[in-house]
Amino acid sequence: MSCPISGNEKEEGKQYGHSSLSYNSYLKVPELKNLQICQSNPAHHDEPLFIVIHQTYELWFKLILHEIDETMKLLADDRVKRATHFLRRVVAIMKVLVNQIHILETMSPQDFLGFRNNLNPASGFQSTQFRELEMACGLKDKQLLEHFKNDEIAYPELMKRYESHTLQDAYYAVLRKQGFDLPQPYDIDESDPKSSEREDKRIQSLRKLYEDSEKYADLNDLAEVLIDIDEQISLWRVNHVTVVERVIGFKRGTGGSEGVGYLRSTLHKRCFPDLWKVRTVLEVPAISCGPTK
Ligand code: HEM
Known part of the structure; x- marks a missing residue:
């Protein structure tokens, strides 16, 4: 994750009329507050909500990718516990993301229509970081990638992810070393x-x-955190499509898709399908800790 400012805090502070680093200068609060540019004119009251919630998602996506990239490096060094620690953070963030979509339910369908047309043809479908997240977790879809072909900034970034190892690759590499x-x-x-x-x-x-x-305690822990991640992404998809139906019904998406119909077709996606499938083949253990007669 790029953290371009370091060592020149004093200069940064001066810009805001302080002689030293402050909360506002460190966090670039004035800049942040200037990043919500409404497309509606006059600005519709609910458009800032729509912008802020998407920007918040993008910031968290950025951090999630930062953590996943670090996790993959740690797994390459067989540091399973440390990798699990960072992925637990990813799960904690995702739990917030799954729930924060509901804030949009305070926006009525009529209010959204008040500025929706101004958003055409922009859509969450084009979120580069969401696609990066899918790919980093193992969901690589060549057809989806093609949608970004004319985007000079997004395409090279996505191509890099497409050609890179995934979290699943990194995990399987560790497992292979264990036989x-x-x-x-x-x-x-x-x-x-x-x-x-x-x-x-x-x-x-x-x-x-x-x-x-028990023998594979750390690797089992990690598998369960990967399942947590997959579950949170699935829950996000379910919550998102439900909110979409509540706000726009079965209207087409601003990105040009069928809308709810398209989003429902994505609900089956799983980043770690083997870890889900293995559950079906597990058998009752010889010594069960279930209830005794
Ligand atoms: C009222 C709120 C929202 C509506 C009506 C809405 C609508 C839609 C629709 C119709 C699509 C399908 C693509 C299209 O044709 O445009 C879509 C995709 C998507 N939206 Fe939203 N959305 C909303 C909020 C959000 C929020 C807050 C996020 C947060 C990042 C988000 C992220 C995405 C993503 C990542 C996709 C692509 C999903 C996929 O292809 O699997 N959306 N949205």
């Missing part, structure tokens, strides 16, 4: 009969994580 047999899940040709064979192998191997959860 887990995890054939490559990527570049799967759907028609390749071997792809489901490879998936079966991975899922059978991942059973150990849960069946011998």
